[in-house]
Amino acid sequence: MLKDQAFLRIPGPTPLPPSVERAMIRPMIGHRDKAMDALIADLIPRLRPLFGTSGAVYLLAGSGTLALETALVNVTDEGDKVLHLITGAFGERFFRIAEGHRRQAIPHHVPWGEAVDPDDVRRLLQAHPDVRAVVATHSETSTGVLNPIADIARVVREHSDALLVVDAVSSLGGTPVEMDVWGVDAVASGSQKALMAPPGLALVALGERARAAMHRIQSPRFYADLRQYEASLAQSTVPFTPAVTLLFALEASLDLIEAEGLAHVFARHRKMRDMTRAALKALGVPLLAADAVASPTVTAVRPTRFTPKALLQAVRDEFGIVFASGQGKLKDEIFRIGHMGYLSEADVLQYIAALEVAAKRLDPESPLGAGIRAALEVTLA
Ligand SMILES: Cc1ncc(COP(=O)(O)O)c(C=O)c1O
Structure with missing residues (x-):
């Protein structure tokens, strides 16, 4: 293996396109410079289609977690009842953020690997008619x-006046997010996943109802106070020094997304998911999530004939391919493959080939070639 060669196939951060890397070596600009005003005026409208909104989009320097926290503290007040639909480690994190901010956070735990059943949400909203926000x-x-x-x-709209707040950190830019059509009030995301930019930008979009809440609520906040960003945006400027280099990077990544076209971007992600899943099934390696609820950006794999740890080590040592381990209660039971952002079918074929060799080394009965064949069939379809 070449010394420096590593292929990042984790669910974020994701590999950077060369044009995004190059964008970051542009000379620095001052944040009160006209060039910054122009950059912000350019970026915000170009982000709206990704969120599927004609509403407000805000950019903050920070990770995805800051985006979650910012969304929450701007649309709910201390003591508000917030219903959390928890399907894994990140749903748990959002719940902890709400508890930390002294919301009356109500957890609805769904078994890991399954999706939220909207009928459960209906039942929960009927039991808690005073819920102010639902978080998913x-x-x-x-x-x-x-x-x-x-x-x-749809259920939230039909059965309550609660705002719907969504964590789209690993979906934005990889699969459709349609805030306005679906009726989602607030969406939080980060730059380092399907958006093909480095870590460090927190993105928050608010619809009309969420913006009204932001002006109404008393929740203490300062850096995360989106009212300040809104006031600055009205003059195409920023309240604080932004992560200038990352904004250059985001501009370059939006160029690529727009050149490819959003419909194609989403189709590419679906295809990478389908190739990955077909290959693992053909190899007889179980997947955590069912096809009907499988994310287009990340696949969790639950091997039975070797440990996730051994597999991660084998693909890394022999091929420089980096998959991710499990998190939380599934830490030692699964491994995860990130197939989002600056990745294509060719990259999927590469990691499946590596995975097959590693599986064969760990389990001599693993059928060599079956995974690649299944993935090729998806490609050809
Ligand atoms: C769904 C989801 N939410 C939140 C986060 C937290 O983002 P960050 O690590 O950038 O704070 C992540 C990061 O992996 C994520 O995947």
């Missing part, structure tokens, strides 16, 4: 499950 994870990165946000939104 779109793509639960710890399990590879894509939750049915459109259906959840």
Whole structure:
């Protein structure tokens, strides 16, 4: 293996396109410079289609977790009842954020590997008519499950006045997010996954109802106070020094996304998911999530004939391919493959080939060639 060669196939951060890397060596600009105003004025409208909204989009320097926290503290007040639909480690994190901010957080735990059942949400909203916000994870990165946000939104709208807040950290840019059509009030995301930019930008989008809440609520906040960002945006400027280099990077990644076209971007992610899943099934290696709820950006694999740890080590040592381990209660039971952002079918074929060799080394009965063949059939279809 070449010394420096590593192929990052984890569910974020994801590999950077060369044009995104190059964008980051542009000379620095001042954040009160006209060039910054122009950059912000350019970026915000170009982000809206990714969120499927004509509403507000805010950019903060920070990770995805800051986006979650920012969304929450701007649309709910201390003591508000918040219903958390928890399908894995990131749903749990959002719940802890709400508890930390002294919301009355109500957990609804769904077994890891399964998706939220909208009927349960209906039942819960009937039992708690005073819920002020419902929090859901779109793509639960710890399990590879894509939750049915459109259906959840419909139920929330029909049965309550609660705002729907969605964690789209590992879905935005990899699969459709349709805030306005679905009726989602707030969406939080990060730059380092399907958006093909480095870690460090927190993105928050608010619809009309969420923006009204933001002006109404008293929740203490300062850096995360989106009212400040809104006031600055009205003059195409920023309240604080932004992560200038990362904004350059985001601009370059949006160029690529727009050149490819969103429909094609989403189709590419679906195809990478389907190739990955077909290959693992052909190899007889179980998947955590069912086909119907499988995320287009990340696949969780639950091997039975070798340990996830041994597999991760084998593909890394022999091929420089980096998959991710499990998280939380599934830490030692699964491994996860990130297939989002700057990745294509060719990359999928590469990691499946490596995976097959590693599986064969760990389990002599593993059928060499079956995974690649299944993936090729998906490619040809
Ligand atoms: C679904 C989801 N939510 C939240 C986060 C947290 O993002 P960050 O690690 O950038 O704070 C992640 C990161 O993996 C994620 O996948």
